[in-house]
Amino acid sequence: MNTTHRHSDAHADLVLETHSLRRQVGQMIRVQRTVPAPADLGVDMIGVPEGSPLDLDLRLESVGEGILVTGTVEAALKGECSRCLDAIKEDLLLDVQELYFYPDKEADEDASRVSAEETIDLDPVVRAAVVLNLPFSPLCRDDCAGLCPDCGANLNDDPEHDHPDRIDPRWAALRGIAGGEDLDRS
Ligand SMILES: [Zn+2]
Ligand SMILES: [Zn+2]
Structure with missing residues (x-):
């Protein structure tokens, strides 16, 4: 070959x-x-x-x-x-x-x-x-909206994108801790 x-x-x-x-x-x-x-x-x-x-x-x-x-x-x-x-x-x-x-x-x-x-x-x-001549941070367009930090959706396709019942990740973490304590006590 x-x-x-x-x-x-x-x-x-x-x-x-x-x-x-x-x-x-x-x-x-x-x-x-x-x-x-x-x-x-x-x-x-x-x-x-x-x-x-x-x-x-x-x-x-x-x-x-x-x-x-x-x-x-x-x-x-x-x-x-x-x-x-x-x-x-x-x-x-x-x-x-x-x-x-x-x-x-x-x-x-x-x-x-x-x-x-x-x-x-x-x-x-x-x-x-x-x-x-290469851009340092290439962009698809100057005002590219990027990705949703929560779910990764492309915000250019969906400018109204939102999570109405979004749980603040800090609260979610606290809930996890609280749940853990409950288990310890039982
Ligand atoms: Zn882009
Ligand atoms: Zn999202």
Whole structure:
């Protein structure tokens, strides 16, 4: 049985060949393609599902220091509302701009680099852009009413929701204690 897993190559789809720029200032490549999203593109509550389409529309331009990448990445976000746990689906349009320095150029330690094979890796840049644009507490809508603390009903579906003969949990606890004492005495 062939167990080779196509998903393990997903990362490679975000590695772009830049050979044709030939380090000539002003030379440009337009990259328009759809690639599968890599794993772990997001946080617990919300993110871009692995393998879902990432639409790249990028311009790679040779500049003095390296290759300047500008453009957009479109992705579909999926997650859960942090108040009512309903599913959230949203389109994400990210602006991307990153300078990849040539291997022989001076740059900060954490600067993006063109590899010795003249490729650039978009993965860290896309990852940073996605995470920066994720809501800290995702909501299905700004005024999501959340869940009933007593029964867990979704209050968005039932705004009038109430428990008319609700027993205060503190009273319920006291009753339990009183009942216990009765038993002890008998
Ligand atoms: Zn909600
Ligand atoms: Zn309730």
